Amino acid sequence: QLQLQESGPGLVKPSETLSLTCIVSGGSISSSDHFWGWIRQPPGKGLEWIGNIYYSGSTYYNPSLKSRVTISVDRSKNQFSLELSSVTPADTAVYYCANYAWGRADYWGQGTLVTVSS
């Protein structure tokens, strides 16, 4: 059973870079059948897809965030990461990592709240 766990700071200052890592267990991040993605949810609001990465390193980003987002894979540690630069309070959200297969997010992390505040 695949398990995903987000980790990273819960508080980031405005204009700085948000960095989160998703540790994958119970399966290999190098599986050719899967994508690995990030989704966020501002408090009391809906889900927003941030982007996906294939094990090979190919990335796909939400156009509205593309200029600020970087998703990367570390196959040696079986984990993938999210960096979001120049954050503002509008980036405050619960950030989820997820495993995508055949167009669906099958497995999700529990989510981690990141607050952007000085």
Place this chain on the structure above:
Amino acid sequence: QSALTQPASVSGSPGQSITISCTGTSSDVGGYNYVSWYQQHPGKAPKVMIYGVSNRPSGVSNRFSGSKSGNTASLTISGLQAEDEADYYCSSYTSSTTYVFGTGTKVTVL
């Protein structure tokens, strides 16, 4: 990319059936059969209930069904139960090789 359009809320009595719509464009919902539906209870991560428009993952009740017509996908919950009270989101693959979520629907069991 614009979020897919869902009704803000839908309600029904136990045992009834309800349907949630999800409207997009020919560049997302209408153009691909990669439409998924997610259930989210308060404070929990979303759970996939339907994928590929109408397929149920193992373990999901057959009371949940999905369909699509043109640019609109639908999720039907039959035999509504108290445990079905949650937020529901649709999602679709897009022509830009991205994904987009719906605006979300709060389901209330009366």
